[in-house]
Amino acid sequence: MKKLLVITVFLVAASAFLFGATYRIGLSLSTLNNPFFVTLRDGALQAAAGLGVEVIVADGRDNPAKQLGDIEDFVQQKLDLIVINPTDSDAIVTAVEEANKAGIPVITVDRGASGGMVIAHIASDNVAGGMMAGEYVAMLLGGKGNVVELEGIVGTSAARDRGEGFGAAISKYPDIKIVAKQVANFNRAEGLVVMENILQANPNIDAVFAHNDEMALGAIEAIKAAGLLDKIKVVGFDAIDDAVAAVNAGEMAATVAQQPFLMGQLAVVKAFEYLTIGTIYIPVDLQLVTSK
Incomplete structure (x- = not known):
């Protein structure tokens, strides 16, 4: 993938040099x-x-309202293209449509938009990642136990898809029960508070799946405080540095790795390609066929 990215950058950069292209791209991040x-x-x-x-x-x-304002500013500045990582997949539709009306192309990254015209979406397969987490939790529990699911921001495609994949995996194990499913908004502090409340209501928990590592790390703090770290297995999503350190320390069972740096790179490269050559180049590996 890195080799293909380098080749792609070289090709579009060469095209831009020939045509003397310079561009301004807006990057609207959820947080x-x-x-x-x-x-x-x-x-x-x-x-x-x-x-x-x-x-x-x-x-x-x-804050969806803050993000809408940011994108409206981008539109007023007449930027060449806007890359959006939505705070809320439904709420972002208005912003995408405003960019569409202004003739500014839009790319979404990590989280999709529920409407409007988007020329490309760059993301991991969140359903597959959720299934991966679910299968691992089932393996850790030997197919039997009580599980908590900490959900991300309601309305985001990432929360919806990770939950869908996790639920599909767990549904294959009738002796695994999801005894609590609560929103903690992809936030570490909220993950801590929500997990504290869940443990007070039902301390008989065997595993936790959090839709991102921030919530997982918050949950671990609550589990530590309850003296249950040896009993409850925690699986997160994103493989941020703190989560990888927690896995290595034996505090977190696993985290599903994404590649956010590459996502950011690809978003800009694909934006640049579109602005330079009017299309998005999707390289496919070649194979050499010989008689031997």
């Missing part, structure tokens, strides 16, 4: 209070530096 999206931003900025384009970053602060 910069989460290391995952900080890494995504860093990947975008690195790609932009290599391509000689300007990326203007806006922090939505997990």
Whole structure:
């Protein structure tokens, strides 16, 4: 993938050089209070530096109204393209449609939009990731036990898809019960509070699946405080640095790894391709066929 990305960057950069293209791209992120999206931003900025384009970053602060305002500002600035990581997949539709009306192309990254015209969506397969987590939880529990699911922000495609995949995997094990499913908004502090409340109501928990690592890490703090770290297995999603450290320390059972840096890079590269050559280049590996 890295080799293909380098080749793609070279090709579109060469095209841009020939046509003298320079672009301004808006990057609207759901929040910069989460290391995952900080890494995504860093990947975008690195790609932009290599391509000689300007990326203007806006922090939505997990507030759909704030994000809408940020994108309206991008539209007023007449940017060439807007990359959006939605705070809420439904609420972002208005912003996408405003960009559409202004003739500004839109790419979504990590989380999709429920409407409006988007030229590309760059994301992991969140359903498959949720299934991966569910199968691992089932393996850890030997197919039997009580499980808590901490959900992300309601209305985001990531929360919906990860929950769908996890539920599909767990449904194959009749002796595993999801005894609590509560929203903690992808937030570490909320993960802590929600898990504390769940443990007070039902301390007989065997495993936790959190839709992201921030919530998983908050849950671990609550589990530690209850003296149940040796009993309850926690699985997160994103593989941020703190979560990987927790896995290595034996505090978290696992985390599903994504590649936010690469997501950010690809978002800018695909934006640049579209602006430069009017399409999005999707490379497919070649094979050499010989008689031997």
